[in-house]
Amino acid sequence: MNTKDTLPTVFVILGATGDLMRRKLVPALFHLYEEGNLSSLFQVVGFSKDSLSTEQFQQLVREMAEVKVRNSLENIQSFSRFFVYQQGVFEEKEGYRNLAEFLGMKDNEWKICSNKLFYIAASPQRYHIILRNLAVSGLTKPCSPQEGWTRIIVEKPFGKDLKTAQELDQLLGKLFREEQIYRVDHYLGKETVQNILAFRFSNSFLQDSWNARGIEGMSIRLFEKEGVGERGAFYDGIGALRDVGQNHVLQLLALFCMEVPGAFDGDSLRRERVKVFKALPAMKSKEISKFTRRAQYQGYTREKNVDPHSQTETYFRLQTSLDNDAWKGVPIILESGKGMKENLVEVEVVFRHPTPCLCPSGENKHYRNILHYYIQPQEGIEMSLWVKKPGPEMIIEERAFLFDYKQAFQGEEFADPYERLLLNIIQGDQTLFVSTEEIMASWKFVDAVLRGWDKTGVPLVQYPRGASVIET
Structure with a gap:
């Protein structure tokens, strides 16, 4: 990928201090960074209930990367600067409002409506409340049909049975188009x-x-x-x-x-x-x-x-x-x-x-x-x-x-x-x-x-x- 041709992108990880972040997402993002597959205007926003500053979150990311990847501390340090932190509780709307304000500030800073990815790295029991609060906050609405796409990523399991899968699918269908939804089965x-x-x-x-x-x-x-x-x-x-x-x-x-x-x-x-x-x-x-x-x-x-x-x-x-x-x-x-x-x-x-x-x-x-x-x-x-x-x-x-x-x-x-x-x-x-x-x-x-x-x-x-x- 030629990064200079890539639009600015914000990657929001909901549940950014959890196991999936540590084991899979940080190492994968580091390799994409190392291979030049991320835009220079790429920002990872960690969203979690833990009380952390951005500096503390970047330190946590460096520790995660050091365990999982073999590379120089200088490269890992540079990589960690892509990350910022927004504290928020999944069940409370205030955190989503603060997140929306931050994303608006990034768009103003970049002077363009950025692409936005929302990765739900939380337990499936939290999917419904997270999806509803994302929608109510307006976070997942694109700026316009011509600017900046929005995508939502959910991990398996997709429901516990047919009934709960249908309920989750109906909720996703109300909030997003099928081409916006990425259901991850890592196999x-x-x-x-x-x-x-x-x-x-x-x-x-x-x-x-x-x-x-x-x-x-x-x-x-x-x-x-x-x-x-x-x-x-x-x-x-x-x-x-x-x-x-x-x-x-x-x-x-x-x-x-x-x-x-x-x-x-x-x-x-x-x-x-x-x-x-x-x-x-x-x-x-x-x-x-x-x-x-x-x-x-x-x-x-x-x-x-x-x-x-x-x-x-x-x-x-x-x-x-x-x-x-x-x-x-x-x-x-x-x-x-x-x-x-x-x-x-x-x-x-x-x-x-x-x-x-x-x-x-x-x-x-x-x-x-x-x-x-x-x-x-x-x-x-x-x-x-x-x-x-x-x-x-x-x-x-x-x-x-x-x-x-x-x-x-x-x-x-x-x-x-x-x-x-x-x-x-x-x-x-x-x-x-x-x-x-x-x-x-x-x-x-x-x-x-x-x-x-x-x-x-x-x-x-x-x-x-x-x-x-x-x-x-």
């Missing part, structure tokens, strides 16, 4: 997740077999070694299915099963992703009892801020399918858990056994090609191939073809998902952000499972920390 910013599209649609040998005719099953796994840690107050009552199933896992499903988009742009990609979600049938009670499992790691109820009698699942496994021509009848397993043996995010695709098969006579072995698409911790693609073992006899053995993403691009810098997402927000590119249609369609599927668990009494099984397989 879509991962390099290997974006590579799914290139892998699928730029390699012609996959096209004819990437459907029910060529694939007999698919599994999507998202395992985390750690437990809930400091997130107990948020996580308890939410659970694994809401926390990562409704967003990360289903977004991976959409990318692996969507049809080729007409173009690589936000509208085309979002339109194809939502078609996948709409093809997920709402599971009925008998199907939920037969094809879903839920579990909780041992010791979860002793975690900080967790109800000692909690029935919140930390693991789920669902078997479903897509009700469309391309994937009808293909079993799809969606699985995620905390407190597992290892951190692992992968998609496994099992191809059908060809008939007739050039296989040794008399053998009934099922020669299947299996593709593993690894997203973390290893980033790459592994494909099992069947080859003849050297020698006089036709002995077929399985061998793996492995593509290591980072090794293949040694020397290339892999951007953090938040760095890429923030740059896309500034540029106005919604390709890597979730649409309202996607949210509603995914919640319809998840809601049916959650209601079914309550209705059918699918047992909450206990499993030991460090398990690799959950016996349910």
Whole structure:
């Protein structure tokens, strides 16, 4: 980005002293600054209840940056000058009025109506009050149709169920146009997740077999070694299915099963992703009892801020399918858990056994090609191939073809998902952000499972920390 061609921009972070600021936003903004992707007229305004001066806030930003980035103290010092602080309580209108006055002063100083970004880095329970106060204060109104855009950024989870998602969406819809709303699911910013599209649609040998005719099953796994840690107050009552199933896992499903988009742009990609979600049938009670499992790691109820009698699942496994021509009848397993043996995010695709098969006579072995698409911790693609073992006899053995993403691009810098997402927000590119249609369609599927668990009494099984397989 050529910064001299970039309009002045004010980036307001509501909840600027919290965990998201420390872990993600400050490091991402620093890298954008370091690479020259921020305008020289760029201001970050921290908004939080803590009593801080701008100098104290800048010191806090420097401390956050020093922990997360490797760079000179001089560069970090220079970076921190982009930041100013405005104290305010989310529930009280006075803070928003003071913020509006400050933004007006910046526009007068720059002698132009600046672009404005409002990033809600607060808990989802605060979304409604923050959005209403932003609207009432007039903060989100552009100066004119010709000057300065305004954008609002919200983090997942987008609601707790379909009803609350609809309420949040209706509120957002009253206050903003869809093109102003950026719903962040950081998984879509991962390099290997974006590579799914290139892998699928730029390699012609996959096209004819990437459907029910060529694939007999698919599994999507998202395992985390750690437990809930400091997130107990948020996580308890939410659970694994809401926390990562409704967003990360289903977004991976959409990318692996969507049809080729007409173009690589936000509208085309979002339109194809939502078609996948709409093809997920709402599971009925008998199907939920037969094809879903839920579990909780041992010791979860002793975690900080967790109800000692909690029935919140930390693991789920669902078997479903897509009700469309391309994937009808293909079993799809969606699985995620905390407190597992290892951190692992992968998609496994099992191809059908060809008939007739050039296989040794008399053998009934099922020669299947299996593709593993690894997203973390290893980033790459592994494909099992069947080859003849050297020698006089036709002995077929399985061998793996492995593509290591980072090794293949040694020397290339892999951007953090938040760095890429923030740059896309500034540029106005919604390709890597979730649409309202996607949210509603995914919640319809998840809601049916959650209601079914309550209705059918699918047992909450206990499993030991460090398990690799959950016996349910």
